[in-house]
Amino acid sequence: MTVDQHARRGRPPVSEEGRRAQRTAISREAVRLFRAHGVSATSGSAISAAAGVSERTLWRLFRSKESCVEPVLSTTIERFRLALRSWPSDLDLGEHLRVTSASAPDDVRADLEAALAVVRLSRDEPGLRAVWLVLQERAEPTFADVIGPRMGLPPDAPEVRVRAAMMNAALRVAADAAADDGGDTDLVADDHRPRLAAALRAVTTFSDPPR
Numbered sequence: 001m002t003v004d005q006h007a008r009r010g011r012p013p014v015s016e017e018g019r020r021a022q023r024t025a026i027s028r029e030a031v032r033l034f035r036a037h038g039v040s041a042t043s044g045s046a047i048s049a050a051a052g053v054s055e056r057t058l059w060r061l062f063r064s065k066e067s068c069v070e071p072v073l074s075t076t077i078e079r080f081r082l083a084l085r086s087w088p089s090d091l092d093l094g095e096h097l098r099v100t101s102a103s104a105p106d107d108v109r110a111d112l113e114a115a116l117a118v119v120r121l122s123r124d125e126p127g128l129r130a131v132w133l134v135l136q137e138r139a140e141p142t143f144a145d146v147i148g149p150r151m152g153l154p155p156d157a158p159e160v161r162v163r164a165a166m167m168n169a170a171l172r173v174a175a176d177a178a179a180d181d182g183g184d185t186d187l188v189a190d191d192h193r194p195r196l197a198a199a200l201r202a203v204t205t206f207s208d209p210p211r
Contacts, residue, residue: 023061023071026051030068031114039066039125066127069118073132076115077139079108080171084146084200093204094197101193119179136168143167150204163203170199 014022029050033042044065048058062068083100087093104112122128141155144164148155151163174196181191 019061020071022053022057024075026053026058026061027068027071028111028114030065031072031118034069034121034128035117039121039128064127066125066131069128069131070135072111072114073118073135074139076111077135077171078142079104079111081139081142081146084143092197093201094194097193097197098190116175116179119175136172140164140168147204166203167200170196170203174199 026047030042030047033046033050037046042065044058045055047065047068048055051058058068062070083097086100087096118128119132122132140161141164144155144160147163147167148157148160151157151160153160155161155164174192177195178192
């Protein structure tokens with residue numbers, strides 16, 4: 001029997017979209033278990049059982065149990081980036097973030113709550129903190145992609161990269177502060193959004209680019 005015949009008899013390959021959905025579902029369950037039992041008391045087998053997948057699938061998709069939080073965090077960061085990208089030039093940033101948040105579906109709000117829980121847990125869990133900081137570092141170039149056009153400069157221009165780093169720092173500080181508050185996610189977001197908007201407004205207020 002040929003390799004192709006074996007392939008046809010096996011399971012069909014999972015699409016990239018299906019793989020992302022599976023990773024996200026596992027991530028949500030991992031965060032739920034970490035919040036309920038702590039990271040050290042949560043095993044890979046517990047995560048896979050809660051997510052309804054085999055351990056083999058879990059370890060194929062994630063390198064460690066701590067890395068299971070990546071999809072929830074990265075999705076939240078990406079939604080923030082998209083909100084910035086869609087920010088109209090004639091609208092206050094705080095108001096834009098409020099409107100964007102108010103219209104978000106329930107799963108987006110749940111992911112934000114989960115992401116803040118991970119940030120909170122990461123204070124005492126170096127493995128989670130490492131994941132959070134690495135994802136933030138990876139996000140910086142995507143922020144430069146948003147800032148560059150507003151400055152009239154390419155994303156890799158030093159001036160843009162500095163602003164992107166400042167934006168990243170503002171987001172990290174805001175996330176840490178919001179995570180410390182705990183409580184209802186919507187109320188926490190309402191409390192911290194104006195301060196985050198003020199910090200980001202300072203970062204994204206540009207003079208004419210150098211000639």
